[in-house]
Amino acid sequence: MRLKERHQNILSATIHKYVATAEPVSSKTLVNEYNLTVSSATVRNAMGWLEKAGLLYQPHTSAGRIPSDWGYRTYVDQIMLPDRALREQLDQLLSQAIKEEVGSLEALLYGVAQLLATLSGYIALITFPQQQTSYLRHLQLVPLENRRIMLIIITDSYQTQSGLIDPPRRITEKLEAGEDIEQELDLLSNFLNQKLQGRSLSELATLKARDLEQEWKQDGEFLEEICQQVLQRCQSGASSQILVRGISQVLQQPEFSQLQQVQTLLHLLEAEQDQLRSVICNVVEGGVTVKIGSENPLEPMQTCSLVSANYYQGESPAGSLGLVGPTRMLYENAIALVEVAADTLSQSLSQG
Structure with missing residues (x-):
């Protein structure tokens, strides 16, 4: 389903506001804070249409609306535009950080994982390179x-x-x-x-x-x-170990305020790495994969989004890296970070 431009603009504004505040968004808020060039009634009707289409929903009867998994998916596939300036900035930051990581491959991967977590505010995951020649x-x-x-x-x-x-x-x-x-x-x-x-x-x-x-x-x-x-x-x-960084940052998000949900996710990250590896490594060849909420096959991750990509040594995939956060994710930044980190790490490994 391809959205009309008006519906795209209102869905985009709703997502940006909800990502920033973690609070349901009303039509009045969108009219007051975003230059939509349409009336409040038009925005209200459009939000009602987006709700009927399954892209927004009301968590409570009297509340505003928030994006559904399908709403985020539509935003990522149809609306979101790459931020080239952000990508260039991240490229410089990561390239400089990798130059400063002199020493072992392990130190390099630890440094990249920590930087990904710090810049994104999400959980950074990196698999160590597989031993392709194991015998x-x-x-x-x-x-x-x-x-x-x-x-x-x-x-x-x-x-x-x-x-x-x-x-x-x-x-x-x-x-x-x-x-x-x-x-x-x-x-x-x-x-x-x-x-x-x-x-x-x-x-x-x-x-x-x-x-x-x-x-x-x-x-x-x-x-x-x-x-x-x-x-x-x-x-x-x-099989390769998975580096995990940034747990403390993501636990500050309101989505992880429930103890049971946090414990289930931590158990997956720490004790079920074989299952986790199969999800991280299941990526599009040469690109970034985004799994949103219920698209994730593992139940503990179905309230989260995973943005992941492979990194390479020469022409062969060496490992995978990704970011895990709430579905209320700033997807432009997360995708750019993962893409730049994978490219920069691939260049570093291929240059030896």
Whole structure:
């Protein structure tokens, strides 16, 4: 639905006023404070039409109106214009800040995250670069006293992962008979290292246990479980931490005055980073993604907006960054900040 210019102007004015005050907006306020060049009755009728269209709503019968998620979405898609002067100003600020961050990649990302949070007043999120070349360095099968087997995996970054596996029936029978299976597990470990050592995550993901079974000639289901665990453990070792900055700033917003809502969001940011990562990294290739309120798949974020983008090393995505705040967000600023930060960080990483 494409809005008429009059409706666009009134929706835009309502959003700007509500973002500034966090108070419902009346038609009288818009007439007095914005140069709409129309009568109070016209503004009142237009606001009524926007409410029927689902773009505004009244939180209380006697109150003014506030934007809905769909109202913000319409504003971002149809009305909002990029502020080039703001973008140039942010570009200079971030470029200077990155030049001052001499040292490790970690220090650089911490600095950018803190600057994003400070400039926006929202929560800044940055994922560390994924280890694109992560591969298996070594694995070992070790018998345990409880008739189970421990699979120990070492990745190229020397991170150690482990998991428990039930042995195949023939090995279980040997254990029950009191036979020593350590030598047999060593033989299988050596065979698997010969076949899997040095393989990347993408190669492990396409590996079929039956390809190994053709040479090992037995233990098909056991080999299948080992392959699955190797892939899962390597992926777990390669997953990237998420930097979180600016929680104290955003908690000052009136939308986060309810303790239960704050606790749910903090739990997501601190303890459910795997879920959070899937949302941050789900962005438009080469652009900025804006998810508003109920568009977010995670329930704790459905009263928030997320503005996110990828940053790159060369031509390959290295990680993602974003801003989380109330839906009552100054979208022009948030989008410009995320866009400039992603571009500046990409340039810094690509230049080495």
